[in-house]
Amino acid sequence: TSPYHQTYAERALNHENPAAKLLLETMERKKSNLAVSVDVTRSEDFLAIVDAAGPYVCLVKTHVDVLEDFDYSLVERLQELSKRHDFVIFEDRKFADIGNTVALQYSSGVYKIANWSHITNAHPVPGSSIVKGLSSVGLPLGRGLLLLAEMSTKGSLATGSYTEEAVRMARAHRDFVIGFIAQRRMDGIGAAPDEAPEDEDFLILTPGVGLESKGDGMGQQYRTPREVVLDSGCDVIIVGRGIYGSEFQPDTIAARAERYMAEGWAAYVERTSS
Numbered sequence: 001t002s003p004y005h006q007t008y009a010e011r012a013l014n015h016e017n018p019a020a021k022l023l024l025e026t027m028e029r030k031k032s033n034l035a036v037s038v039d040v041t042r043s044e045d046f047l048a049i050v051d052a053a054g055p056y057v058c059l060v061k062t063h064v065d066v067l068e069d070f071d072y073s074l075v076e077r078l079q080e081l082s083k084r085h086d087f088v089i090f091e092d093r094k095f096a097d098i099g100n101t102v103a104l105q106y107s108s109g110v111y112k113i114a115n116w117s118h119i120t121n122a123h124p125v126p127g128s129s130i131v132k133g134l135s136s137v138g139l140p141l142g143r144g145l146l147l148l149a150e151m152s153t154k155g156s157l158a159t160g161s162y163t164e165e166a167v168r169m170a171r172a173h174r175d176f177v178i179g180f181i182a183q184r185r186m187d188g189i190g191a192a193p194d195e196a197p198e199d200e201d202f203l204i205l206t207p208g209v210g211l212e213s214k215g216d217g218m219g220q221q222y223r224t225p226r227e228v229v230l231d232s233g234c235d236v237i238i239v240g241r242g243i244y245g246s247e248f249q250p251d252t253i254a255a256r257a258e259r260y261m262a263e264g265w266a267a268y269v270e271r272t273s274s
């Protein structure tokens with residue numbers, strides 16, 4: 001059976017990479033394929049949102065560079081919440097430079113992302129040297145990388161042969177590349193029929209998910225959890241403003257997160273039982 005029909009628990013056994021295993025096991029344990037994306041500028045709001053949504057999510061996706069009062073102690077508090085609520089951490093850094101530079105950006109600077117983020121991501125645009133650079137830092141730490149094979153935005157250039165090349169790049173680095181940011185399953189894409197490994201199982205994490213709106217007026221496009229998980233076969237739904245809105249009110253955040261979690265899980269149950 002293909003990963004589309006397999007349970008997250010079954011798929012956890014197919015993965016050697018510790019970050020991929022941890023994510024799949026967390027999804028199964030919490031019965032959640034929901035990730036919350038927290039794009040706010042104040043650490044206090046950031047932590048309040050993570051704390052409110054934490055019980056309902058398998059993963060928290062960060063953009064730590066938008067925090068105007070960032071201090072490294074924020075990382076420790078995020079890690080505490082990650083233990084308390086049992087979620088994986090994904091810094092959505094979208095690395096895009098030469099191997100040597102991304103290795104420095106990943107390990108060093110103010111954020112030291114590799115120290116605390118189980119998963120990060122990269123644009124395949126520089127070629128496979130970007131994976132080499134990042135894996136030199138991340139692999140010894142048990143981290144995992146997602147390649148940006150597609151984007152959710154209107155007019156995205158990551159389509160067609162670019163997407164196919166991203167999948168080939170991942171296939172060549174399966175110890176570190178655990179999957180993709182994409183809008184659909186990538187199994188077998190870009191491979192001749194006899195080329196795609198039988199046991200190919202990439203995780204698909206998908207932003208651009210919302211129940212209330214179709215877009216944000218700045219190019220973002222939203223689909224529902226059901227469209228993303230059931231119709232397109234993605235594994236993790238990533239929801240930002242659909243959960244935390246503009247008021248950052250803990251009860252509302254918890255209620256919205258619970259709703260997205262329920263919808264995402266129902267779509268997964270339907271998919272794995274079909």
Ligand code: 5BU
Binds near residue numbers: 148181239242
């Ligand atoms: P939203 O508030 O649910 O629209 O936030 C979506 C998040 O996902 C935001 O952090 C983006 O940076 C991120 N994102 C995206 O929206 N679309 C993409 O294709 C990629 C990332 Br890659």
